[in-house]
Amino acid sequence: LRDKLLKFSVLKLQNLLRKNDIEKFMSLNESDIKNSRRLIRAIEVAFWKAKNNTVFDKKKRSFDTLFIGLKAGRDFIEKRIEKRVDMRMKTGALDEAKSLFKKYNKLSSQVKNASGYKQLFEYLKGEYSLEDSIIRWKTSEISIVKKQMTFFSKNKEIKWFDIEDKNYKKDAKKEVKRWLSV
Template sequence: MAIPARAIHHLSETQVRCKPVVVIVGPTAAGKSRVAVEVAKAFETEVLTADSRQVYRGMDVGTDKPVPEERQGVAHRLIDLVNPDESFNAGLYRRQALDEIERLYRDCRLPLVVGGAGLYVRTLLQGLCEAPPADPILRAALRQEAKEQGLDHLYARLVAVDSAAAARLHPRDESKVIRALEVYQLSGRRMSEFQQEHGFAERPFSALIVGLNRDRDALYRRIEERIDWQLAHGLIEETKQLLAQGYQRDSSAMKGLGYRQVAEHLAGEYDAAEMVRRFKRDTRHFSKRQMTWFRKEPGIQWLTIEESESAQHTAELVIRQIERFLTTLEGRG
């Protein structure tokens, strides 16, 4: 199904004053990227990526960055921002994303944010709590503690000082567990207290949030097919190159899906078949955690993509939602 020709969709002055942002979210392998490219072409805009792993340079196959042919001439921003050994977080993402959004407003173009990083999207749309900034020395000490005594030990420490924050985190989510402990040690206050006070109540934008999902069996099949493709198209070689460049297995970037399992296989911890099994299992679990997060987020308008449905057809449904959204904003003037 071809997307019908339209007039150029530049924002009016009234719409710009309303600060519209369109966000496309959903679990990994749902098909967000292909749909986003079609939507971006229809509105002559760019894709602002919200992916906590695509920010790393040199990590392309394993993070499923769209190759130039897949981007179809559409600019993709907020990828390749830092090296794999550099720190990056939701606050830094928000700062750079706001700059990109303001640039698009100056050109009267619609910001289109696309990705599966729920925290990045929430932080962008609802602001940051006033917790103390990261302390590199303390953070390094906590990482070393996790390496020596295990992440379960750190998680147990967090449960003891901030059970509310711990209950919201996966016990294996090292970066968030460390951040919550860091906040407590720096301020003497619980991360959950900062979050409760903030309430994530800022609303700097008029946001339309569209969620894309698939039937669970279809989604899992797509996850497994994508992993097979990644392994056949250079993920093992990419991981070897990153390790050869000196990036450590215990860094946040190298603990990402795919890289972690391949690196453990290369270190002789298990054979290739077990590596593939773990990679697919862990990615399925990750997609479930993504959906658990997004289901708790208010205001998402969900579309279930059928297996026979083309990206162009799904994009057309999203485009119609956006047109209604922009018409409503125009009426506010």
């Protein structure tokens, strides 16, 4: 489906989404409505929901759900991301990127734009130094986390646990047991 949709104009994608999921179409902001990647993803989700007859809307759910989220302070998250990127570099991320870079023209846009690969490919093309590419990778990962937190913060049903709290695992287990006993 994605390969087929990639050939469509933005206008054609907008019309397809409008036809298949008017609620989603109406909820898109000005930027998303002009972004072919976002439109394609929304169309894929609409098709999947129709095919699987799946309902994500709480008002339409006929089952009880416990949503658990893990959170931490900004500094904590940023340090974890920096450590993880440094570890990935130590364990061969650059070699992996070099191997993929040899086939660059055959790679999908998802691989070319994936956080980490995108920045290492920019280094391999000579656009940035390795040090700058690693900084850009870390910044990209931090940006992704911010977007995820913004997205999840809209779900008021999520019971959040702070992973900086030493008792968060115990508290989360307690919440699950409480929920199961209801």
